Amino acid sequence: xNFSTLTKALSGGLALxxxxxxxxxxxxxxxxxxxGKFDKSFNEAAYNGAEAWKAATGGSFLDLELQNDAQxxxxxxxxxxxxxxxxxxxxxxxxxxxxxxxxxxxxxxxVVIDTVVDAPNVQSILFDEHTGSFLVGVLAAMKSETGxxxxxxxxxxxxxxxxxxxxAQGAKAANPDIKLIENYTGTTPAAWxxxxxxxxxxxxxxxxxxxxxxxxxxxxxxxxLQAMKDAGKFSIGVDSNQNYxxxxxxxxxxxxxVDVAVQNALTEAADxxxxxxxxxxxxxxxxxxxxxxxxxNKDLLTPEMIAAAEDYKAKIIAGExxxxxxTTDSACPL
Amino acid sequence: xxxxxxxxxxxxxxxxxxxxxxxxxxxxxxxxxxxxxxxLEGKMLAAAFAAGAVAAISGSAWLGLMAGMAxxxxxxxxxxxxxxxxxxxxxxxxxxxxMLAAGMxxxxxxxxxxxxxxxxxxxxxxxxxxxxxxxANELAGVPILGPIYSELISGHYLLVYIAFIMxxxxxxxxxxxxxxxxxxxxxxxxxxxxxxxxxxxKQRYQAIIITGLLCGLAGAYFxxxxxxxxxxxxxxxxxxxxxxxxxxxxxxxVPAMFTCLLFGFLDALQIRLQNFELPVIGVVPxxxxxxxxxxxxxxxxxxxxxxxxxxxxxxxxYTKER
Numbered sequence: 131x132n133f134s135t136l137t138k139a140l141s142g143g144l145a146l147x148x149x150x151x152x153x154x155x156x157x158x159x160x161x162x163x164x165x166g167k168f169d170k171s172f173n174e175a176a177y178n179g180a181e182a183w184k185a186a187t188g189g190s191f192l193d194l195e196l197q198n199d200a201q202x203x204x205x206x207x208x209x210x211x212x213x214x215x216x217x218x219x220x221x222x223x224x225x226x227x228x229x230x231x232x233x234x235x236x237x238x239x240x241v242v243i244d245t246v247v248d249a250p251n252v253q254s255i256l257f258d259e260h261t262g263s264f265l266v267g268v269l270a271a272m273k274s275e276t277g278x279x280x281x282x283x284x285x286x287x288x289x290x291x292x293x294x295x296x297x298a299q300g301a302k303a304a305n306p307d308i309k310l311i312e313n314y315t316g317t318t319p320a321a322w323x324x325x326x327x328x329x330x331x332x333x334x335x336x337x338x339x340x341x342x343x344x345x346x347x348x349x350x351x352x353x354x355l356q357a358m359k360d361a362g363k364f365s366i367g368v369d370s371n372q373n374y375x376x377x378x379x380x381x382x383x384x385x386x387x388v389d390v391a392v393q394n395a396l397t398e399a400a401d402x403x404x405x406x407x408x409x410x411x412x413x414x415x416x417x418x419x420x421x422x423x424x425x426x427n428k429d430l431l432t433p434e435m436i437a438a439a440e441d442y443k444a445k446i447i448a449g450e451x452x453x454x455x456x457t458t459d460s461a462c463p464l
Numbered sequence: 465x466x467x468x469x470x471x472x473x474x475x476x477x478x479x480x481x482x483x484x485x486x487x488x489x490x491x492x493x494x495x496x497x498x499x500x501x502x503x504l505e506g507k508m509l510a511a512a513f514a515a516g517a518v519a520a521i522s523g524s525a526w527l528g529l530m531a532g533m534a535x536x537x538x539x540x541x542x543x544x545x546x547x548x549x550x551x552x553x554x555x556x557x558x559x560x561x562x563m564l565a566a567g568m569x570x571x572x573x574x575x576x577x578x579x580x581x582x583x584x585x586x587x588x589x590x591x592x593x594x595x596x597x598x599x600a601n602e603l604a605g606v607p608i609l610g611p612i613y614s615e616l617i618s619g620h621y622l623l624v625y626i627a628f629i630m631x632x633x634x635x636x637x638x639x640x641x642x643x644x645x646x647x648x649x650x651x652x653x654x655x656x657x658x659x660x661x662x663x664x665x666k667q668r669y670q671a672i673i674i675t676g677l678l679c680g681l682a683g684a685y686f687x688x689x690x691x692x693x694x695x696x697x698x699x700x701x702x703x704x705x706x707x708x709x710x711x712x713x714x715x716x717x718v719p720a721m722f723t724c725l726l727f728g729f730l731d732a733l734q735i736r737l738q739n740f741e742l743p744v745i746g747v748v749p750x751x752x753x754x755x756x757x758x759x760x761x762x763x764x765x766x767x768x769x770x771x772x773x774x775x776x777x778x779x780x781x782y783t784k785e786r
Contacts, residue, residue: 166580166696173580195580197570286750313738317751323580326691326698327735330476334735337472349695352585356692375585 158396159192159214161205163221165322167195169349172369172388176220176243179392191396199319202227210235216399218392219243222289223319228252239405241395243388244289246409253399255391255410259289259384260296261446262419263344264453265439266366266384267300269421270342271308272435273364273381278309280335282328282354284347285321286314288457293346293368293384295462296453302464303451304438311335315350325353332357332365342366342381355380364430373426381430383422387412415447467608471615473732478616478624479690481728483508483682483699485627487706488713488720489634490678496638496715497671498651498777502558503543504679505703506565511536511683513569516583516694517576519590519687528590528688533680539565540676541669548668551781562703570696583687583694592621592689621689623681630678634717647671651775654782664782682706708761711772730757 160180162173173195180191192214194205206227209217216239219228225245232240232249239251246254270279279301283290294312301308313331315321328350332343336358343358344366345351351368352375358365359379367373367383374380391412398404412418421439423431445451456462487504494501514535519528539561546557570581577583600618603610638644646667649657654664682702687694705727713719737753 166582168579168582313735314750317754320697320700323696324698324700325693325695326686326700329691330480330732330735331738334472334476337468337475338736349580349582352693353691356585 157190157192157214158400159194159209159217160392160396161194161209161217161219162196163219163223163322164196164199164319165348167193169322170370170372170375171348171351171367172386173220173348175370175386175388176218176392178370179389180218180396182389183393183396186393187397189396199223203231206231207234210238215239216241216395216405218395218399220388220392221245222287239399239402239407241399243391243395250407253395253405253407253410255395255412257386257388257391257418258411258413258455259293259386259419260299260453260455261414262384262386262421263293263296263346264300264303264446265414265421265443266344266382267297267302268304268439268442269300269382269431269435270297270344270364270366271301271304272432272438273430274305274308274340274342276339276341277305277307278311278339278341280311280332280338280340280343281313282331282335282343282345282347282351283312283314284316284328284350285319286317288460290314290346291460291462292456293344295456297344297346298462298464299453300442303442309339311338311340315347322348322350324350325356327353329353329357333361336361336363344368344384346384367422371422371424373422373424377426378430380427382427385420385422387418387420390418414443467611469736471611473729473736474616475619476732476735477725477729478620479728480731481724482621482624482627483685483690483702484706484709484724484727485721486623486630486678486682486685487703488709488724489627489630489717490675490682491707491710492634492715492717492720493647493671493678494675495710495778496651496775497647497668498654498775498780498782499544499547499668499672500554500558500774500779501543501672501675502555502707503539503561503703504558504706505699505701506558506562507536507539507543507676507679508683508686508699508703509562509565509569509697510539511680512687512698513565513573513583513683513694515680515684516586516687516691517573519586520577520584520693523587523590525586525590525592525688529592529681529684532684532687533677536680536683537673537676540672540679544669544672547781548665548672551783554779554781566697569694573694573696581696586688586692590688591692592623594619594621595625621685623685623689626681628721631717631721638717643670648775650782651777654777658782658784664784668782705757705761708765711774712765714772715774727757727761730760 218241220243222244228247241253243255315328332354342364345354346368355365355376359376364381369386372383511532515528515532518531543557546552547554573581597618600614604614650667709723713723
């Protein structure tokens with residue numbers, strides 16, 4: 131066998147194996163955002179949704195944790211090129227990468243959570259975080275003895291302002307005299323994974339009189355929960371149910387059912403017949419957002435607090451109470 | 465601003481300047497002995513990871529602290545072997561340590577704990593708790609001095625007190641002992657030390673062993689005192705700030721303490737100035753506030769310290785004869 135036949139044989143083999151992988155892989159793919167698969171918060175909710183889908187259907191999925199922003203397009207192309215379908219992405223930072231890649235793979239169904247990408251093969255899922263945050267704001271204001279409640283956001287972006295704005299409106303609704311302290315961990319994606327700074331912000335809020343602090347900060351939120359536990363005060367978790375992380379100190383968690391969204395996406399987007407490209411909004415009415423009550427926090431919430439939260443929930447669903455959405459006009463009227 | 469707010473800022477200043485101070489003193493020993501140490505960041509990161517991981521598994525903060533110091537020491541010796549014994553470029557050895565630590569901690573963390581590079585949150589015993597100094601509660605009622613003692617001085621982690629005690633110890637060791645004289649001498653004129661019959665290599669290794677141990681303390685502070693568990697890149701450039709502080713302090717221990725306190729103060733202020741309405745200007749954007757410590761670092765280093773001359777033999781591997 132001379133060199134050229136060897137090369138031909140090799141390249142033939144490679145091409146064949148490439149085709150085989152292409153055919154074999156019709157598995158869906160889930161790509162998490164920076165912050166890590168097990169951040170006990172947003173990404174972990176996405177992972178739990180995928181695991182629930184796996185348990186329910188017996189299927190299998192591919193997943194990937196990003197290490198940095200530059201990997202986004204590359205990861206999408208790789209999965210799409212391998213034939214993964216559908217591809218589910220969690221995180222608002224996917225806009226640019228998906229806008230670029232989606233037209234290149236018209237036969238692949240993409241689902242993106244927390245941002246909107248306008249393409250015929252993309253389903254964009256948004257949550258009404260402001261209404262869920264409104265409810266935990268009501269609970270925070272009713273729990274507070276000092277009349278001051280805090281907020282620690284992750285990266286300073288409109289989405290996180292949306293959380294704050296809903297929270298602030300809820301707190302004001304329950305107690306018009308409430309004082310609010312608003313902080314953000316940072317201005318780069320590293321702010322999702324900086325528990326030390328977030329904890330320091332929570333301590334500063336406690337020093338300024340806050341006794342309930344809401345952490346909407348992904349992995350950084352763990353530092354807030356820890357700092358509030360150390361101070362003997364209360365915190366509010368986000369995205370996943372974080373009540374169990376510091377039992378007795380986490381007042382409640384603002385649930386954002388990313389897990390449900392991912393599970394549904396994996397089921398529906400796999401088939402073009404059920405795939406719903408365009409915008410899907412999950413809110414209070416369809417249990418896309420809410421607040422968590424379980425054994426870890428049931429002693430922290432009084433029946434009056436629950437009743438007030440449920441009352442507002444019903445009114446928001448019925449349209450009697452409108453919660454302003456920060457992202458519509460980049461302003462938060464209080 | 466009333467006393468409570470000032471105390472709260474100063475309290476945070478002490479918390480935030482502690483790792484800087486430990487790292488700065490660590491760098492001081494190394495650089496005074498003639499070895500530029502750009503690897504402070506990497507050593508702290510490695511120590512933070514080791515401390516967090518061991519404390520999470522064993523549930524003991526002390527074991528975590530020891531693991532942190534041991535790993536930091538091992539990393540330092542690796543750097544030393546390259547920079548002292550093999551006479552490699554000290555800066556490159558330091559950069560290599562930083563890159564190694566950044567990659568290895570995340571990789572090992574992900575492999576062992578599958579939490580995106582984090583180590584699990586620590587239980588009660590896995591973390592150092594704040595220490596209440598004697599009479600802190602009794603004296604809290606005394607006007608002015610009471611709150612200062614009970615809130616500002618008392619109630620910090622053990623490592624905080626160690627850091628400030630180390631300033632006094634370092635001053636004594638450096639200027640009042642034979643070891644300190646020799647240490648400074650190998651940084652200024654190793655040939656003279658060699659002529660006097662003292663081993664330059666041995667002296668430099670002794671210096672970097674202290675550097676390694678102090679970096680271990682600084683790293684452990686991040687993961688098992690200030691924080692609860694290790695997070696990716698949790699030292700966040702503090703090693704470089706410590707290096708800047710060291711230059712700003714002209715390689716002297718007491719000025720180093722004040723510089724680190726200044727940087728800690730800027731950090732504490734930055735956290736409290738968010739959404740704080742300043743007179744005339746109004747609310748300053750978060751971005752501008754968060755850039756403040758770095759801008760001031762550059763301004764201070766560029767304009768205010770005058771000429772900072774480091775140890776004369778710094779950066780040069782010692783060659784006995786050609």
